[in-house]
Amino acid sequence: MELGLAGRVVVVVGAARGIGEAVARAFLAESAVVAALDRDPAMPEIARQWPRALGITVDATCLAEVKAAAEQAENALGPCDHVVFAVGAGSGKYGFPFWNLEPGDWPRVLEINLIAAVNVAHSFAPRLIQAAARDVAGPSSSSPSLTFFSSVAGQMGSQTDPPYSAAKAALINFNQCAAKDLAPYGVRSNVICPGMVQTDLNRGVYEAWSRQQPEAARSTYEAWAAEKIQKVVPLNRWQKPEDSAALAVFLASNQAREITGQTMNVDGGFVMHW
Numbered sequence: 001m002e003l004g005l006a007g008r009v010v011v012v013v014g015a016a017r018g019i020g021e022a023v024a025r026a027f028l029a030e031s032a033v034v035a036a037l038d039r040d041p042a043m044p045e046i047a048r049q050w051p052r053a054l055g056i057t058v059d060a061t062c063l064a065e066v067k068a069a070a071e072q073a074e075n076a077l078g079p080c081d082h083v084v085f086a087v088g089a090g091s092g093k094y095g096f097p098f099w100n101l102e103p104g105d106w107p108r109v110l111e112i113n114l115i116a117a118v119n120v121a122h123s124f125a126p127r128l129i130q131a132a133a134r135d136v137a138g139p140s141s142s143s144p145s146l147t148f149f150s151s152v153a154g155q156m157g158s159q160t161d162p163p164y165s166a167a168k169a170a171l172i173n174f175n176q177c178a179a180k181d182l183a184p185y186g187v188r189s190n191v192i193c194p195g196m197v198q199t200d201l202n203r204g205v206y207e208a209w210s211r212q213q214p215e216a217a218r219s220t221y222e223a224w225a226a227e228k229i230q231k232v233v234p235l236n237r238w239q240k241p242e243d244s245a246a247l248a249v250f251l252a253s254n255q256a257r258e259i260t261g262q263t264m265n266v267d268g269g270f271v272m273h274w
């Protein structure tokens, strides 16, 4: 299948590890050029090991930093064609019942999971609109895109981390606003929701749960996850970072040029819509 991504400039935010890293690698495998952004100070060094990649350390909750990174990426790699937002973080507390958290725990979680995505949308939308205009005028048409990582937790009252779930739900809603606003310019916007993926973020949910349990009720990360997966994932297995990365690549490709405003689950059947 021709994806039309060779030589395209793709910005991946949250690319230092986990799903974002897999997304960056998947685009590189399609011969795209990648600007890898992350708050991790090691991001430039990590990206130096990859072909056709530039790593920039940036805190996505800071609009000025994201705008500066967008400028830096464009100066170094050329104008961007696609953007993927794969940042995420939990509160570090187990939110069941919700009063296990303080209201004061909410703002930072909303900043990272929602406001950072809005910062990225504001910083890159004008560039993606320009990319669409260039392509219409040029010989090969592509379909510039924004893809946000949300979560199955944003589609249900997940009794895990209420501010995380609420931020992810808001991101699904914001994606629909962005998709409608950008459609007249030929830019698409979509959401991917992973289910259970073995990353630092997922382990953090276990650790928060574990701290709440009496010593005798605690189990290992593996046992906790196996029980949860068996309960809620019909395919009864972990999803891998590469599973979501494959969809991110497809959504950015020419093959997905009619797909916008959608929320797609890569979750082994955890959430089913009809």
Ligand SMILES: NC(=O)c1ccc[n+]([C@@H]2O[C@H](COP(=O)([O-])OP(=O)(O)OC[C@H]3O[C@@H](n4cnc5c(N)ncnc54)[C@H](O)[C@@H]3O)[C@@H](O)[C@H]2O)c1
Pocket: 013, 014, 015, 016, 017, 018, 019, 020, 037, 038, 039, 040, 058, 059, 060, 061, 085, 086, 087, 088, 089, 112, 116, 149, 150, 151, 152, 153, 193, 194, 195, 196, 197, 198, 199, 200, 201, 202
């Ligand atoms: N792992 C799962 O089970 C799971 C499930 C559902 C949704 N998700 C979502 O998938 C996405 C990727 O999650 P992951 O599991 O790979 O997490 P992860 O913790 O492994 O990676 C997240 C990355 O985001 C970066 N980051 C965090 N805050 C940042 C900030 N302010 N600015 C820039 N970078 C920042 C981190 O440094 C890290 O590299 C997130 O949106 C997450 O909410 C993950």
